[in-house]
Amino acid sequence: MSARARACRNCKKIVVGNSCDNCGSTDLAVNYSGLLIVLDPEKSRIAKELGITKPGHYAVKID
Ligand SMILES: [Zn+2]
Incomplete structure (x- = not known):
């Protein structure tokens, strides 16, 4: 249906894409x-x- 969201290990932002x-x-x-x-x-x-400076969705904890 939709691309799976992943979390950036660097800034914790939830992103869809590569x-x-x-x-x-x-x-x-x-x-x-x-x-x-x-x-x-x-x-x-x-x-x-x-350390988040921009609006958006972020992960609280990344495994
Ligand atoms: Zn990032």
Whole structure:
């Protein structure tokens, strides 16, 4: 139906495709857990703790 989402090991972003649209890394993990949806990184404390600076979907933990 749709391409499987994977998590970027470099920046934790959830991506669909062969490379991360956030940092350009091709090191993508199929196995990840947790989903963090960041709408406004400036106002999100957890986003700052994880070093997230752009809105998007992120994995909390990558295996
Ligand atoms: Zn990335």
